[in-house]
Amino acid sequence: SLCVYLLSLTGLWTTDLAKDTILWLFFVGFMTLGKVNKIKDDRDYFKKALKKNFKLSLLSEFLVNFYTFSLAVELIIVPIITLISVTIAFSEKDSKHKPVHKFLTNLLVVFGFVILFYIIFQFAGNPWGIINLPNLRGLLLPLILSILFLPFVYGLSIYMFYETQLVVLKIRLSPELFTYAKRQAFLRFNLNKDGLSRWVKRIHTDTVSKTEIDRLIDHVKEREAIEKNPPKVDPALGWSPFEAGNFLSDEGLKSGYYDCVYEDEWFSSAPSFKLGDKWSDNKISYYVHGTDQVAKRLELILAVFTPQDNLDLHKRFCIIAARLYSKALNELISEKILLAILRSKSITVNKGNVSVSIRKVSWGNSTGGYDVYFTIECRSTSA
Incomplete structure (x- = not known):
């Protein structure tokens, strides 16, 4: 209401925009508030929100509102598009339905292009029918309301985050x-x-x-x-723990805070990269160990819950291990090490003051699950 009041003072909002305002409130405002507790997990949320509002889709939505199909055509198109959209949302939740999801997504894109071309054709025939000040205000209203709404959403997210953290403090x-x-x-x-x-x-x-x-x-x-402003680390002693934490960020394995876990033992870890949607799916984890100033050991772990898929899993693990190796040692990984990973063969290769090891640890359960450890460790005792 404050946003609408401010816009009305400038003359950008009038009562004829009440319908558009209500639609924005239900389809944007309330949906944004429903996601406010997730903002803390997405550092780029507000940047993405601003970009989203500046997309050219605003123009296409504007044109769609002014150029409609006949009732008979819409009675056919709307249910079909709705059914496809619902099926896409359902198929997205399970990797088994990935082919269906891909096909329907492409089909929806085709529908979109057909409708867009029709709208452009209609617009070209009568552009001045919609290019006027009231329609322009209707086009800009959702964008302006969204921008004015973001500071409130940000403040609310900060308040909710503090409330959550203070509950923990109150207990302790x-x-x-x-x-x-x-x-x-x-x-x-x-x-x-x-x-x-x-x-x-x-x-x-x-x-x-x-x-x-x-x-x-x-x-x-x-x-x-x-x-x-991390300090430089002598390569003979190890790696910068902050740089090491970002070695695999392109693979979705960026480690969190590097902090003390016990006396002079420091550690950081990346959220496990799951190779599936279920809790029991195979996953890859990344850990950085060392002292407060130097990372001494980089550890990549493949947890295999379903050994029947081990070839594809090991190939994926090889790609990530090769990237970690090249980042840590500034050279390409050897074929010997890659073959050891593919075969789950335990080996140790020394490279000056650095050792590279691979070992397999069986879980001893009925499924035959196991872990594969790929470790790069600097043996220097200084720092």
Whole structure:
């Protein structure tokens, strides 16, 4: 309502746009609010939202609203397109229906082009029938409302994120410490959701003083500053843990925060890359181990739940392992190592101060599942 009020003051909104406003509210506004709790998982959400509103699809939607088919044609087309769309949404959930999903998606694209060409043909015959100020305002209204709505959505996402994190703090801390921690969180982290989440994870029930709370905040701030400007690491000692964490980002295996797990043992991991949609599907994981300044061991693990698919799985694993090898050692992986991965053969290859090893660990269960470890480790004891 505030957005509409501001637009009405400038003359961009009038009562004849009430229908368009209501449609935007139901099809964009409410849907955006329904996804607000997922914004924290997508750092580029607002950038994507702005791009989406600037797409040329706005023009095609505008033309569609002014050029309609006859009732008989629409009674045929609308149910068909609706059925195809619903089937696409259903088939997308299961990889077994991938061929059907691909076929129907292409079919829908063909439908779209046919309709678009028809609209362009009609528009070319009578362009001035719709090029006027009221129609232009109707075209721009969804875009303007979406842009004005984004700050509210962002603020709401920040509020909900803080509420979620503060619930955790309330459980772990005494009432007095919770009040202090909440105030420090707002003052020190502001809009920094990553820093806040990282700090909350480090607070435990044994955090019994305000000094400890401040120390943990300082630690998170210090680590964030280092990550923004990471120090150079001598290749003879290992790898930069921050660079190593990004070695496989193109493969969907970007590691998270590099942090201390026990005394001088530091660690980061990437969310497992599942090779399927089920919880029991085969997956690939990536881990970085080392000290606070240097990554010493890079570990890629293939978990095989269904050995009958092992050839394709090992080929995929070979591709990712080869990329990790080239990133870590600045050279192409050897055929000997690739064959060992394909055959699940345990070997160790020494390359100066670096060892490259492959080992298979059977689970000993009825399915015959196993893990394949591909490890690159710097044996230097310094740093």
